[in-house]
Amino acid sequence: xxxxxxxxxxxxxxxxxxxxxxxxxxxxxxxxxxxxxxxxxxxxxxxxxxxxxxxxxxxxxxxxxxxxxxxxxxxxxxxxxxxxxxxxxxxxxxxxxxxxxxxxxxxxxxxxxxxxxxxxxxxxxxxxxxxxxxxxxxxxxxxxxxxxxxxxxxxxxxxxxxxxxxxxxxxxxxxxxxxxxxxxxxxxxxxxxxxxxxxxxxxxxxxxxxxxxxxxxxxxxxxxxxxxxxxxxxxxxxxxxxxxxxxxxxxxxxxxxxxxxxxxxxxxxxxxxxxxxxxxxxxxxxxxxxxxxxxxxxxxxxxxxxxxxxxxxxxxxxxxxxxxxxxxxxxxxxxxxxxxxxxxxxxxxxxxxx
Amino acid sequence: xxxxxxxxxxxxxxxxxxxxxxxxxxxxxxxxxxxxxxxxxxxxxxxxxxxxxxxxxxxxxxxxxxxxxxxxxxxxxxxxxxxxxxxxxxxxxxxxxxxxxxxxxxxxxxxxxxxxxxxxxxxxxxxxxxxxxxxxxxxxxxxxxxxxxxxxxxxxxxxxxxxxxxxxxxxxxxxxxxxxxxxxxxxxxxxxxxxxxxxxxxxxxxxxxxxxxxxxxxxxxxxxxxxxxxxxxxxxxxxxxxxxxxxxxxxxxxxxxxxxxxxxxxxxxxxxxxxxxxxxxxxxxxxxxxxxxxxxxxxxxxxxxxxxxxxxxxxxxxxxxxxxxxxxxxxxxxxxxxxxxxxxxxxxxxxxxx
DNA sequence: ATTAGCACTTTCGATGCAAGAGTGCTAATC
DNA sequence: GATTAGCACTCTTGCATCGAAAGTGCTAAT
Numbered sequence: 214x215x216x217x218x219x220x221x222x223x224x225x226x227x228x229x230x231x232x233x234x235x236x237x238x239x240x241x242x243x244x245x246x247x248x249x250x251x252x253x254x255x256x257x258x259x260x261x262x263x264x265x266x267x268x269x270x271x272x273x274x275x276x277x278x279x280x281x282x283x284x285x286x287x288x289x290x291x292x293x294x295x296x297x298x299x300x301x302x303x304x305x306x307x308x309x310x311x312x313x314x315x316x317x318x319x320x321x322x323x324x325x326x327x328x329x330x331x332x333x334x335x336x337x338x339x340x341x342x343x344x345x346x347x348x349x350x351x352x353x354x355x356x357x358x359x360x361x362x363x364x365x366x367x368x369x370x371x372x373x374x375x376x377x378x379x380x381x382x383x384x385x386x387x388x389x390x391x392x393x394x395x396x397x398x399x400x401x402x403x404x405x406x407x408x409x410x411x412x413x414x415x416x417x418x419x420x421x422x423x424x425x426x427x428x429x430x431x432x433x434x435x436x437x438x439x440x441x442x443x444x445x446x447x448x449x450x451x452x453x454x455x456x457x458x459x460x461x462x463x464x465x466x467x468x469x470x471x472x473x474x475x476x477x478x479x480x481x482x483x484x485x486x487x488x489x490x491x492x493x494x495x496x497x498x499x500x501x502x503x504x505x506x507x508x509x510x511x512x513x514x515x516x517x518x519x520x521x522x523x524x525x526x527x528x529x530x531x532x533x534x535x536x537x538x539x540x541x542x543x544x545x546x547x548x549x550x551x552x553x554x555x556x557x558x559x560x561x562x563x564x565x566x567x
Numbered sequence: 568x569x570x571x572x573x574x575x576x577x578x579x580x581x582x583x584x585x586x587x588x589x590x591x592x593x594x595x596x597x598x599x600x601x602x603x604x605x606x607x608x609x610x611x612x613x614x615x616x617x618x619x620x621x622x623x624x625x626x627x628x629x630x631x632x633x634x635x636x637x638x639x640x641x642x643x644x645x646x647x648x649x650x651x652x653x654x655x656x657x658x659x660x661x662x663x664x665x666x667x668x669x670x671x672x673x674x675x676x677x678x679x680x681x682x683x684x685x686x687x688x689x690x691x692x693x694x695x696x697x698x699x700x701x702x703x704x705x706x707x708x709x710x711x712x713x714x715x716x717x718x719x720x721x722x723x724x725x726x727x728x729x730x731x732x733x734x735x736x737x738x739x740x741x742x743x744x745x746x747x748x749x750x751x752x753x754x755x756x757x758x759x760x761x762x763x764x765x766x767x768x769x770x771x772x773x774x775x776x777x778x779x780x781x782x783x784x785x786x787x788x789x790x791x792x793x794x795x796x797x798x799x800x801x802x803x804x805x806x807x808x809x810x811x812x813x814x815x816x817x818x819x820x821x822x823x824x825x826x827x828x829x830x831x832x833x834x835x836x837x838x839x840x841x842x843x844x845x846x847x848x849x850x851x852x853x854x855x856x857x858x859x860x861x862x863x864x865x866x867x868x869x870x871x872x873x874x875x876x877x878x879x880x881x882x883x884x885x886x887x888x889x890x891x892x893x894x895x896x897x898x899x900x901x902x903x904x905x906x907x908x909x910x911x912x913x914x915x916x917x918x919x920x921x
Numbered sequence: 922a923t924t925a926g927c928a929c930t931t932t933c934g935a936t937g938c939a940a941g942a943g944t945g946c947t948a949a950t951c
Numbered sequence: 952g953a954t955t956a957g958c959a960c961t962c963t964t965g966c967a968t969c970g971a972a973a974g975t976g977c978t979a980a981t
Binding site: 367 | 713728831
């Protein structure tokens with residue numbers, strides 16, 4: 214049959230695209246008669262039926278039952294996304310919303326990402342997600358201690374470009390001298406060290422350095438360990454979960470429940486995403502069962518990596534029914550990603566962020 | 568009719584309790600015949616029917632349709648909760664889970680609360696929520712600045728017992744001298760000051776103090792403002808949203824969707840909760856339309872305030888269908904609250920938290 | 922005051938039926 | 952050889968009907 218290396222002649226492509234478009238719009242199987250309305254497809258319903266039969270044979274279409282119209286299969290969606298989709302350009306208004314939203318919050322990575330997912334969810338009306346990938350080798354670059362009162366101090370750690378704090382409380386008085394010496398010891402011994410490299414001998418050495426304040430070392434070092442460990446675990450957040458319910462595709466409550474449960478477990482998804490996010494900079498699309506997680510059979514995941522100074526620092530994306538508005542979602546995700554990247558990598562101006 | 572200041576004789580109480588219990592367990596309307604199985608109610612179905620008719624007249628029961636059994640009305644649930652509920656005691660196992668969970672994380676308020684809601688949700692199988700109320704008058708007690716590199720420093724603020732940080736970036740070099748002077752100026756002029764009390768004259772005075780570094784003042788003060796403002800807004804978090812779907816009471820998707828949307832909007836709920844949480848230390852129960860928010864007609868909200876040093880610092884609770892297992896939920900919430908309170912108010916031992 | 926008995930009401934599931942939608946195939950047409 | 956008109960066939964969907972089941976309210980007897 215027809216031309217094209219993928220075995221689809223022009224008319225088949227036209228028909229497939231029309232079917233996917235229509236199905237995305239209505240959510241119902243689309244029949245041959247309906248397609249005759251499409252002016253680009255200039256032939257009778259019988260011809261269309263023949264083509265559709267062939268498309269089904271090729272695996273791009275499916276038939277819920279004998280006498281319903283056709284529905285795109287996952288392969289059909291895949292083909293659509295890869296080859297048939299003409300890019301959508303956000304409207305002026307949308308771009309404006311987006312840029313303004315990001316610009317307002319010129320803050321640290323966390324806030325920017327949060328803003329981005331909120332925008333993503335709002336603009337597309339789907340559930341959005343943000344990912345902070347696992348960090349393979351996290352170390353503290355700098356320690357500082359701030360004394361609050363006789364029994365309390367705050368340990369301040371600079372990790373990457375993020376600052377983390379942790380309380381130190383002690384029943385004995387924490388003197389100014391103690392904090393200074395503790396900070397010195399920490400900076401000397403624990404900077405550039407990963408959690409797994411903190412050994413008992415190292416701790417004992419620090420205790421020797423601290424003289425009379427040695428009782429502070431053990432709990433503080435334990436805290437440091439905790440923070441580092443906590444930090445290198447990835448994080449996955451969702452925004453607009455309620456929007457899932459707006460789509461009849463999720464009327465199957467059992468499935469929806471599983472999906473939501475997935476959101477709370479997160480770990481599986483995190484694993485997958487962290488893996489993928491590292492490699493590819495382009496927008497990534499996982500349709501239905503292409504998602505390794507079984508629960509997501511009817512869902513599509515679209516996301517894109519965000520880099521800062523060339524290193525992946527996160528990803529944002531959208532999750533929704535396989536029957537989703539791909540054009541808009543893809544456009545939104547890519548625009549948002551480029552927007553965030555721009556803000557993150559902007560050369561230092563006079564600005565503050567935290 | 569019978570004795571008792573509330574107009575319910577013993578048998579009526581017994582019947583009402585049995586009906587609520589049965590309905591909670593099965594979710595179906597309960598009929599007179601079923602109740603005869605209850606050994607405590609020693610009379611015929613006809614008698615029970617008469618009592619039920621009276622209970623309905625009094626507003627404690629409802630009839631979905633002529634020939635269904637009875638279902639508790641909101642007033643019925645209310646009476647049940649207030650007067651008929653015998654307290655449930657958590658099992659050894661449950662208490663153990665709970666204590667261990669809390670003890671593990673001897674961290675700062677945020678983490679404890681997070682742990683508590685996770686536990687609450689897991690133990691009860693309902694959706695749990697945690698509330699941080701609005702703070703009426705937030706001020707910074709202490710400023711510190713930590714220099715990171717030539718163009719970056721971190722502003723560290725002690726607010727209440729919480730430490731917040733914010734980046735300062737500048738295209739011009741940030742010298743050591745600049746950070747010291749800036750910290751001094753901040754500590755002198757902005758400690759104990761609320762966001763609304765930061766005036767332009769105040770800022771100008773600070774700029775004068777800073778001499779050649781005056782360009783740093785405006786952006787930094789703006790940051791301080793932002794942090795304070797952010798901080799005094801309350802916060803509401805949910806855990807286990809998927810569990811809502813486990814209950815057939817939420818099969819009405821439209822309603823569920825609204826409820827979830829509410830979770831994302833949060834503000835209304837926050838308003839209500841913040842208000843209520845301040846006043847009462849006992850566990851608070853809002854049944855159905857007692858919740859001012861319309862969407863929650865079929866839901867019950869059970870929560871309790873957590874205090875630290877006598878001041879309300881938050882609340883944790885459960886949200887679920889009006890037909891919920893009150894005994895267990897109430898027991899869990901109260902236990903959890905007392906556990907958290909205990910951890911928070913424990914006298915200083917040698918421990919760290921952050 | 923309680924209870925047995927009975928008529929009445931309403932839901933629920935199964936069944937059957939007609940309408941509608943869409944296909945696949947065959948035969949005619951360009 | 953590709954296209955199309957026409958028609959029989961299949962499958963869903965909505966609707967109406969029917970009988971069983973469940974539960975009540977009322978009356979009359981205890």
